[in-house]
Amino acid sequence: MSSSAKKPTMKDVAREAGVALGTVSNVFNNVPVGREYKVKVEAAARRLGYSVNSYARGLRAEKTYTVAVILPNMVNMFFARLADELCQGLARRGYRMLLATTQFDAQAETRCIQMLRQNMVDGIIGLTYSTGQFDVEGMPYVSIDRVLSPTVPCVASDNYGGGMMAAERLIALGCRRLLFLRIGSTVIGETDKRGGGFAAACGQHNVDCTLKRFNDEGGMEPLFHFLADSVEAGGRLAYDGIFCSTDSLAHQVTTFLRRRGIGVPEDVQIIGYDGTRIFFTEEYVCSTIVQPVKQIAESAVDILLNWHQSRPSALVCLPVFYAPGGTTKEEVLPGGQ
C-alpha cells in the first residue's frame, strides 16, 4: 500500500500480464477464469502494486482502516476475551474490527481473504481450525495459535513452556501418575505443543505420563469412557495428576470425576490451560496456565499494522504463568506458590 504518484490501472495490469482487459476484470470480480490466467493477472497486479478497489472507489483513500478478525466463536471465553482485546487494540490505533466467526460457516476464512484481495479490509487476524487451503502468502495476515506457513507470522502463548510448567507444578504438588488429556480439532496447531512440553518435563523428572488425545468429532463420550475405564478396583483413579489442554476440558473432567465420588483436588489434582475466570472477577475456574490474552492481541495488531515497516518473526510465543484455582492442593503444601 505504498502511495506512488501515478497509480497503475487495470489496463496496465492487462498489458503486464499479457491478457485481455476483460480477463483482468473477471479475475478481480471473482468471475471464474482459467487457473493460468488467474495466476498471471495476480502476479502482474502484485508486481505493479495494483490494488483492486482503489481504482474502482475513486475518492476513497487506499486504506480502509478495517481489519477482519476470524475466530471460531464467542462462546468460548478465551475467544471472547481475545475479541475484546483485539477490538480495543485496533480501536486505540484508529482501526475498525470486522468480526467473522467460523462456527456457522466454513467459508468465512475464504470470504475474508477475498475481502482482503479486493481491498475491503487492510488485513486479517485469524484463529482458525479450517482444513481448507488458503493462500495468504505475502498478504497482511497474522495467525493466532497456528503456524500456517513459515512466511505467515503467528502469535501464540508459550504452549510448550506452559505444558512443562503444568507437569512441574503437578510433580511439585506430589503427583506421580500423570495424565495429559486433549480434545479438539484434528488440525495441528501451536496448542498441540502443550502435550509435548508436558511429556518432556515428565521425562526430565522421571515421572511416568500417559498422553491421550481425542478429536472432537465423537463428542465427549470417548474421553469420559476412557476416564471411567481408568477407575481401578477400590474406586481409585489410575492417575493422581491430570493436565487438560483447556480450562473448559478441565472443568468438564472435574465435574465428571466429582460425580463419581473421586475428589478433586483430594484424590486427583487437575490443571487446565487458558486462565478462564468467572465473570473476570478474581477467581479462576480451575488451577490453570494463564494465557497473556492482552499481549497476544497487542502483538497480533502491531505485527499486522506494521506490515510494511518490518519483517516479523515467523512465530512469537508469549510467556504464560501458573495460577491456582481450587483443583490443586496448594493450600496444604507450604512450598506451593
Add this chain to the structure above:
Amino acid sequence: MSSSAKKPTMKDVAREAGVALGTVSNVFNNVPVGREYKVKVEAAARRLGYSVNSYARGLRAEKTYTVAVILPNMVNMFFARLADELCQGLARRGYRMLLATTQFDAQAETRCIQMLRQNMVDGIIGLTYSTGQFDVEGMPYVSIDRVLSPTVPCVASDNYGGGMMAAERLIALGCRRLLFLRIGSTVIGETDKRGGGFAAACGQHNVDCTLKRFNDEGGMEPLFHFLADSVEAGGRLAYDGIFCSTDSLAHQVTTFLRRRGIGVPEDVQIIGYDGTRIFFTEEYVCSTIVQPVKQIAESAVDILLNWHQSRPSALVCLPVFYAPGGTTKEEVLPGGQ
C-alpha cells in the same frame, strides 16, 4: 436505499438545499459548518434520496452488506453470547458484522452512526449505556435493552416479567424477607424493569421487599458495605431471598456471603438474571432468569434487515424462563420445579 434510474448528485443536493456545493461536501465529510446549513443539507439529501458514498464509490453497489454492532464489551458472557448469535444471524443472511466495543471509547457509537450516514454500513444494532445524544431517528438502528425513543425499535428480554418470576420463585421457595440488588450504569434502560417486576410481585403476595440500587461509579464497595451492615446480631442476614439484576452480581454476592459464613442457599437463596453457563455446558453459574439470547439476536437482525418492508414495534420483549443453578433450594422442596 431505493435504486432509482438516475442517482441524485451532490450538485442536486446543493440546489435543493439552496447552499453552495462546498457546503454540501463539508457536511458529508463532517467538516464543521453552521448548524442551520447542516440541517438544510441533510434534509435535502433525505428528500432526494441521496446517499453519500454511492456517489463517491462509483462501481460499488449501494448495499454494503455490513452491519455495525455496538456492545459494551466481550468480557461479560451475556454480551459475548449476543455477539456470537448476532454474527451467526447476520452471516446466515449474507451480512458481515463490524464490531465496536464502547468500553474503551465513548465515541464508538457516534462513529458508527457516522459510518451509517456515509453508507459504509447498512445499519446498526446497538446495546449501549452512552449518555451522549444521538440522532438515529429514521435510520436503520435497532437498540437492544434500551428504548432510545418511541421511533427507534428496541429488542429486549421480558425484564419486568423476569423480575416477577424471580419474586414468585423465591416466595414459593419459602423466602419472606426479600431484597433486590442492582449495580450498574445510571442510564435508564429496559433492564431497570427487573426491579419493578420484582417489587410488583412481592406486593401482590404481601411480602416485604427492599430495593437497593447502586451505580457502578463507586465500584462494589458500597454494595458490600450494605450487605455487611445487613448482618444482624447472631450472624443472620436480614434477608432470606435476594434477586440480583445480573448473574455476575449474584455470583459476587454469593461469594461475599459464603466467605462470611452465611450459607447460600441454606440461609439465603439467590437468583440472578441472564442465564450464564460455565463454558456453555449444562450448568448455570447460579439460579437464574434465562434470557433468550438467540431470539433477541434473531429479532434484532430481522427488524434491521427488513427496515424498509415493515414498520416494527417500538419494543419487542421476548420471554424468559427460570432455571435452578445451586443458589436456591429446589432439591429440598418437592413442589419446586
